[in-house]
């Protein structure tokens with residue numbers, strides 16, 4: 044059995060059967076058996092099933108939000124927002140089966156055109172920080188395009204995925220179209236990657252595991268999309284609305300207790316306003332309410348596990364001074380008080396590695412080219428923000444920063460209708476928006492001779 048803990052209390056939340064390679068093989072066989080009927084379903088009928096699933100998920104919204112909040116330690120407010128996004132994601136992609144368009148292309152002697160075919164059985168491997176949300180970003184476009192799926196959630200947070208499978212059956216998704224296997228990455232995940240009947244792996248997780256998956260998938264030229272780590276920069280120019288930038292910065296790095304691939308964990312501040320910015324930031328960091336995820340007023344919950352707390356603590360090693368420290372409860376639970384380190388030099392570890400916890404590094408820069416150089420001085424390129432009142436500068440810097448998703452005078456990264464994904468070692472492929480459908484289909488070119 045697999046023991047699932049509640050990070051806020053360290054109590055056992057559930058015991059679930061632990062799957063291994065044999066269960067993965069059975070799930071892949073089920074998905075394979077369900078494929079012909081699912082892909083042959085008329086587009087409007089597949090759309091109706093996905094719409095019904097969105098309705099059932101909407102009906103279970105509060106139940107799913109509480110389950111996710113308890114299992115992942117995220118605040119109930121965040122969990123409600125995430126479950127609303129899950130519903131919206133299925134709603135959005137329920138429009139996709141009838142919009143899988145192709146091209147017609149002029150060709151000598153006939154007509155050429157393209158169609159989009161499903162890939163087959165798709166393996167989905169997801170992390171523990173946004174469990175059902177990230178799963179839905181993969182499930183909905185994969186199913187809309189006519190694939191069947193095997194989902195392997197992170198072993199720390201499998202509960203909403205298991206409940207989702209039950210709700211999908213209630214909504215009328217045919218048996219075998221969605222399969223969930225809960226087990227370790229090293230056995231279950233790896234078998235999914237190596238299974239010859241799995242056409243593609245859609246993976247979200249660490250860059251380290253992503254690299255091994257890409258290497259293993261290469262043996263079969265298996266399709267892979269990778270959403271990996273990040274070390275995003277929040278660039279604050281002296282001409283910005285500093286109050287707004289400082290008020291928004293804690294949410295951008297301490298949201299989900301910093302366990303967010305888009306965390307703006309490097310705050311690059313123009314040197315003439317560093318002191319003022321830190322003064323403003325301090326009020327917001329010390330006011331942050333860290334505590335029981337199920338309390339409506341809580342703004343940050345615990346970390347996911349003791350191992351994660353040890354890993355995050357290792358960044359407070361004295362290399363850079365702690366300029367601001369928030370508070371956190373004591374006693375049971377994987378609590379960690381948010382911390383802002385300043386001044387941080389770009390070569391220090393906290394400026395280079397993904398912390399995946401509530402630790403921000405404030406780095407000063409002199410001029411615009413320095414900000415761009417520092418922002419790009421990373422193996423990652425997932426997300427980021429630019430704060431300035433100068434519109435031309437905002438666009439110049441946005442074009443120069445090597446990252447997949449950027450916001451200007453805002454710290455948001457993710458919308459159901461816009462593509463999301465990374466540059467460099469933050470991965471490849473895009474999720475969400477209409478672009479995600481490309482990642483779950485093969486393009487076929489057909490030539491029809493007319494002569």
Ligand code: NAD
Nearest residue numbers: 169170171196197228232233248249252270271272273304
């Ligand atoms: P992880 O890489 O340890 O695990 C992710 C998933 O991969 C889990 O389900 C795990 O069981 C599985 N896995 C582990 N080893 C495997 C193997 N050898 N073969 C197949 N599967 C295997 O990541 P995590 O700790 O769960 O999540 C945190 C990481 O995820 C962070 O680096 C974060 O930045 C990243 N992340 C990225 C995004 C994004 O969209 N770019 C979103 C969320 C999280």
